[in-house]
Amino acid sequence: MDAVKQSLLFVIGVSVDKTKTSIQPVEWRDGRLCLLDQRRLPAETVWLTFDDANTVAHAIHDMVVRGAPAIGITAAYAVVLAARHAWNIAGVNWKQAMTAPIARLEASRPTAVNLKWALDKMSDLYLALPDEQAPEQQLLELAVQIHQSDIEANHQMGRLGAELIETGSQVMTHCNAGALATGGFGTALGVIRQGVAEGRIEHVHVNETRPWLQGARLTAWELLNENIACSLNADVAAASLMASGRISWIIVGADRIAANGDVANKIGTYGLAILAKYHRIGFMVVAPTSTIDWQLSDGDLIPIEQRSPAEVTQLAEKQIAPEGIDAVNPAFDITPASLIDVIVTEAGVVRQPTVETMKALQNGRNM
Numbered sequence: 001m002d003a004v005k006q007s008l009l010f011v012i013g014v015s016v017d018k019t020k021t022s023i024q025p026v027e028w029r030d031g032r033l034c035l036l037d038q039r040r041l042p043a044e045t046v047w048l049t050f051d052d053a054n055t056v057a058h059a060i061h062d063m064v065v066r067g068a069p070a071i072g073i074t075a076a077y078a079v080v081l082a083a084r085h086a087w088n089i090a091g092v093n094w095k096q097a098m099t100a101p102i103a104r105l106e107a108s109r110p111t112a113v114n115l116k117w118a119l120d121k122m123s124d125l126y127l128a129l130p131d132e133q134a135p136e137q138q139l140l141e142l143a144v145q146i147h148q149s150d151i152e153a154n155h156q157m158g159r160l161g162a163e164l165i166e167t168g169s170q171v172m173t174h175c176n177a178g179a180l181a182t183g184g185f186g187t188a189l190g191v192i193r194q195g196v197a198e199g200r201i202e203h204v205h206v207n208e209t210r211p212w213l214q215g216a217r218l219t220a221w222e223l224l225n226e227n228i229a230c231s232l233n234a235d236v237a238a239a240s241l242m243a244s245g246r247i248s249w250i251i252v253g254a255d256r257i258a259a260n261g262d263v264a265n266k267i268g269t270y271g272l273a274i275l276a277k278y279h280r281i282g283f284m285v286v287a288p289t290s291t292i293d294w295q296l297s298d299g300d301l302i303p304i305e306q307r308s309p310a311e312v313t314q315l316a317e318k319q320i321a322p323e324g325i326d327a328v329n330p331a332f333d334i335t336p337a338s339l340i341d342v343i344v345t346e347a348g349v350v351r352q353p354t355v356e357t358m359k360a361l362q363n364g365r366n367m
């Protein structure tokens, strides 16, 4: 069945192909948005249901759902909820009621550009729709298409990235760039899933990724659920693991990539890239082209989210540092393109990213 027909079936059925991916953290069920509450994993699997865009904005900020593509997909479905509400309260004047919820969604987290990318696509569509027609179905079709395209991009990146990994490799990953951070299958974990399936990867080293512990709580959960050989390590153990000579690649996701190839990703990524360069270990960034911000010339311009100090001074909501201590909690850092060996996208692989090699990717995609 060709992709177009397949995608139409998804749109009519308002569902996403579950046969091609693993867990999906975002689902549209019976006209409502359902989010797997990632704050409660791995101990509890709890789904929250939403029918209001403003509440979804709070859920994104509170990291019920997180990961650049996943929050973009979530925001796209939230625009559908906003349009339904706007039509119900304002009828033919519904567009006037769309600006505020979309602004709240965009402000929910500042670093991942996929959020703005998805909202801009949804806004372009809603602004073009007729005032006198209920907008929900057409907006839902686009949200489902954004979701399905992300999953397909992840499978393509999995194939392209896995090809670069020699048989029998051990790799390290940071944070969670898995099915839980995307529409499904994952970006960095998509390459790892494909690499394991092809017998190229024999072991995955999972950095715990303080303070929010996406590695310990989410990546470890995803890999164990699929019987992928892995081990968890404290972030501070990464350097000596690299020094052991066992690791061939560091494979991570991204939240925003500047036009010169600089990468914003989870805090700690920059240090891993320096260590990888020192130990002559490959450094791979895996991200869909929706993560590339062609409007930003370099990484210094990427806004870095500062989260609550309590995420550092507490663990599982238990105070671990002295009361009154201040804490800094940048959620991301910037890895210069010079420290990155490859950026894998669904449009192709950029080796030794620079303004020029990134431009070649852009031209090849006519973005």
Ligand SMILES: CSC[C@H]1O[C@H](OP(=O)(O)O)[C@H](O)[C@@H]1O
Residues within 6 Å of the ligand: 066, 067, 068, 069, 174, 175, 176, 177, 178, 181, 182, 187, 188, 214, 252, 253, 254, 255, 265, 266, 267, 331
């Ligand atoms: C596939 S994007 C995943 C990306 O997002 C994560 O950040 P957060 O958990 O705060 O949303 C992390 O930077 C991952 O690499």
